[in-house]
Amino acid sequence: MHKFLIRxxxxxxxxxxxxTVAAVAKDVKAAFVYIGPTGDHGWTYQHDVGRKAVEDxxxxxxxxxxxxxxxxxxxxxxxxxxxxxxxxxxxxxxxMNPTNKVAKEFPNVKFEHATGYKREHPNVxxxxxxFYEGRTILGTIAGTMTKSNVIGYVASFPIPExxxxxxxxxxxxxxxxxxxxxxxxxxxTWYDPGKEAxxxxxxxxxxxxxxxxxxxxxxxxxxAEKAGVYAFGQASDMDKFAPKAVLTSVENNWxxxxxxxxxxxxxxxxxxxxxxxxxxxxxxxxxxxxxxxPSDLQAKVxxxxxDLASGKVHSFTGPIYDQKGxxxxxxxxxxxxxxxxxxxxxxxGVEGDIPK
Amino acid sequence: xIVDINFVGLxxxxxxxxxxxxxxxxxxxxxTERSGVLNLGVEGMMIIGAxxxxxxxxxxxxxxxxxxxxxxxxxxxxxxxxxxTQTLITNHVATGLALTIFGIGISAMIGKNFVGIPGKEFPVxxxxxxxTIPLLSPILFGHSIVFYFAFALPFITSYxxxxxxxxxxxxxxxxxxxxxxxxxxxxxxxxxxxxxxxxAMCGLAGAYLSMIYTPQWIENMTGGRGWIAxxxxxFSTWNxxxxxxxxxxFGGLTIIQFxxxxxxxxxxxxxxxxxxxxxxxxxxxxxxxxxxxxRLSTPSSLGKSFYKDN
Numbered sequence: 001m002h003k004f005l006i007r008x009x010x011x012x013x014x015x016x017x018x019x020t021v022a023a024v025a026k027d028v029k030a031a032f033v034y035i036g037p038t039g040d041h042g043w044t045y046q047h048d049v050g051r052k053a054v055e056d057x058x059x060x061x062x063x064x065x066x067x068x069x070x071x072x073x074x075x076x077x078x079x080x081x082x083x084x085x086x087x088x089x090x091x092x093x094x095x096m097n098p099t100n101k102v103a104k105e106f107p108n109v110k111f112e113h114a115t116g117y118k119r120e121h122p123n124v125x126x127x128x129x130x131f132y133e134g135r136t137i138l139g140t141i142a143g144t145m146t147k148s149n150v151i152g153y154v155a156s157f158p159i160p161e162x163x164x165x166x167x168x169x170x171x172x173x174x175x176x177x178x179x180x181x182x183x184x185x186x187x188x189t190w191y192d193p194g195k196e197a198x199x200x201x202x203x204x205x206x207x208x209x210x211x212x213x214x215x216x217x218x219x220x221x222x223x224a225e226k227a228g229v230y231a232f233g234q235a236s237d238m239d240k241f242a243p244k245a246v247l248t249s250v251e252n253n254w255x256x257x258x259x260x261x262x263x264x265x266x267x268x269x270x271x272x273x274x275x276x277x278x279x280x281x282x283x284x285x286x287x288x289x290x291x292x293x294p295s296d297l298q299a300k301v302x303x304x305x306x307d308l309a310s311g312k313v314h315s316f317t318g319p320i321y322d323q324k325g326x327x328x329x330x331x332x333x334x335x336x337x338x339x340x341x342x343x344x345x346x347x348x349g350v351e352g353d354i355p356k
Numbered sequence: 357x358i359v360d361i362n363f364v365g366l367x368x369x370x371x372x373x374x375x376x377x378x379x380x381x382x383x384x385x386x387x388t389e390r391s392g393v394l395n396l397g398v399e400g401m402m403i404i405g406a407x408x409x410x411x412x413x414x415x416x417x418x419x420x421x422x423x424x425x426x427x428x429x430x431x432x433x434x435x436x437x438x439x440x441t442q443t444l445i446t447n448h449v450a451t452g453l454a455l456t457i458f459g460i461g462i463s464a465m466i467g468k469n470f471v472g473i474p475g476k477e478f479p480v481x482x483x484x485x486x487x488t489i490p491l492l493s494p495i496l497f498g499h500s501i502v503f504y505f506a507f508a509l510p511f512i513t514s515y516x517x518x519x520x521x522x523x524x525x526x527x528x529x530x531x532x533x534x535x536x537x538x539x540x541x542x543x544x545x546x547x548x549x550x551x552x553x554x555x556a557m558c559g560l561a562g563a564y565l566s567m568i569y570t571p572q573w574i575e576n577m578t579g580g581r582g583w584i585a586x587x588x589x590x591f592s593t594w595n596x597x598x599x600x601x602x603x604x605x606f607g608g609l610t611i612i613q614f615x616x617x618x619x620x621x622x623x624x625x626x627x628x629x630x631x632x633x634x635x636x637x638x639x640x641x642x643x644x645x646x647x648x649x650x651r652l653s654t655p656s657s658l659g660k661s662f663y664k665d666n
Contacts, residue, residue, distance in 0.1 A: 036575075037464055037575040037576070038468075038471075039464060039467055039468060039471040039573075039574060039575040040471075040574055040575060041471050041472050041572075041574050042574075045471065045472070152618070183618045183620075184617070184618075185614050185617045185618050186617060186625045186629075187614075188625070188626070188629050189579075191574065192577075192579040193565070193569075193570035193572065193574060193577050193579075194374065194377075194565060194569060194570060194577075194579060194581070195579065195610070196570075197569065197570050198370065198374055198610060198611050198614055199614045201370050201611070201614075202370075202611060202614035202615045202617075202618055203614075203618050205363060205366050205367060205370070205615070206615065206618045206619070208618075217570070217572070217574055217577075218474070218572050219570040219572065222474075222570060222571060222572070223570075236472070240474050241474045241572065242474075351620055352617070352620050353622070355624065355625035355626060356624070
C-alpha cells in the first residue's frame, strides 16, 4: 500500500511535469498564404525565406502558394484555421477582406495580413515594410552615378506602394543631382522576364544609364549588364545575376518579424498591432555596396542608411511639390503615414502621368 | 526630333529578338496542325523546354546538351499527347489543355531547385561586325545561332510544305486522312511525327527564353507566349511567312509601346499595352481575308480524330 502511494505520487509528479513542459513549449503551427509561386525569386520567394526562418526557430509551418485573391482565399484560410494552425500570415494586399472575414469565425487563431490596413477583429494584425526608405538610397546612388542624367524606372502597377517608391527615388536623386530626369515605363506585370527585359531595353536605348525597377524578376539587371549600364536588385540580392551592373539591392527581410510573432503566440504575448518597419528595424535591408561606387558616395550612402534607421532623415521631408507645383509637404515637415499609405500623385520632376 | 539611324537598327534588332520564341513555337505548331492535329499544349511544351534547357545547362554546363535536351524534352512531353490522341483517340482540345496544365505544374516542381541561379552567357555570332554597317549591323550581327535559325525557319517550313513530297504527305494527311490512308500513307505515323516535331520546336522556343533571352528560371516564365503562338498560327491561316509578319508586329508593338511610354506620348498606358494583341489580329485578318485561300490552307480535318488505319 505504502509502495503504491509513493509510486502513484511519483508518477503523477512526472505526469504533471510533462504536462507543464508541453504547455510551455506548446507546438505552435504557422501557416503562410502566398499570391505567387515560391519560385518567383521575388515577392513570394522572400516571404518563403521568412517562413524558413520560422521553421529554423523550431516551429512547424505550412504554406499554400498561388492562392487567388478571391473566394478561394477564404476557403484556403478556413481550411488552414480548421486544421490546427495557430497563426496565419496572408501575404498579399488582396487578402485583406477574406482575412478579416475568416478571422471573425476563428477568434482563437491569429491572423497577420501583409500590406493591408483593416484590423476589424482583435485577432487580426497588419504589417508592411517601408521599402521607400530603400529607394531613397537607390535614388541617391542613381543621381550620383548617372552620366546621361536620364534614369530609367520600370514600374509594375499604379498603386500607392509603387508611386511612393518612384517619388522617394526621384526626390533623393534630385537632391544630389538637380538635372536628372526619371523616365517611367509601366510594364503592367509583377513578373514576366521577357516583358521586363524589353521595357528595360527601351529605356536603355533612349539614353538611360541607370535602371531602377519595381518588378520582381532578374531580367532587368541582366539586360543592364548586357548593355553596360547600372541597375539595382529588387526584393533579394541580385548581384550574382549582374555583377557589373548591380550597384546594390534592396532586400525584403521578413524572417525576424515572422519569428517574433510566432514566438509571441507560443508565449501567449501576441496582441493586435500595425507594424510598418523600415531600415531601422531590419525589415528593409541594403545589400553590400558595389566597389565601382566612389568611396565618398559609399560613405554618404552608409551615413544616409544610418540616418534613415535612426529617424534623423525621413524620405519625404518638405518642401515637396507635386507635378503641378502644389505644396504637398511643407518645409521642415515630413509626410505622415496616412499620406504615404494613400500616395497617388507624382512629385515634381517625375515625367508623364500616372496611368488611370 | 532627329532619329539616329543606329537607334532604329537597335529597335528593330530587339523586336526581332522578342519575336524568336513566337516564330519557333508557331512554325512547329503549324506543321502539327497541317497534319490535322490541334495541340493546345504549346504553352506547356514551351515551359518544359525552358526548365529542361536551364536545368541541363546548370547541371552539365554544356550549352549544346542543354539546347538539344530542351528539344528532346519537348519531344518527350508531346509523345504523351501523341499517345493519348493518336493511339487512345482522345479529344485533341481537352488533351492539349491538360498538357499545358501538366507542363506548368511539372516545370514548377523540377524548377524549385533552380530558382535564383544566374544563367550562363550564350555565345553570339559575328560579334566583330557589329559596328560595320549603319542601321543593318545591329540587325544582322551579334545574335545567337537560335536567332538565325528562327528567321530561316518560316522559309524552310514554307518550302517544305509546298515543294517537297513529305510536305505534300503532311498536307494530305491533314486535309483528308481517309484518302491519304487509302493511298497507303500511314496516317497515324505521319501525325505522330508532326506532333513530335512541334514538341521539339516548342521546346527550343522555351529554351531560347530561359537560356538566351532572359537567362534564368522562374515559374511561368513563358508568360502566355504559347497562347500567342497558337493564335498566330490560326490568324496567319497556316502560312509560315505570315507567321513571321505576325510575330514581328506583335513583338514590335510590345517594344514600341515601351518606347512611346519612355518618350512620354500621352496615350493611356493600358491602351498601349493592349495594342500588340489588337493590331496583330487586325493585320493578320486583313492580309488573309481571301476566303478561297483560307479554305485551301485550312487543314480540313483539323482537330478530328482518325480511327481507321492500315
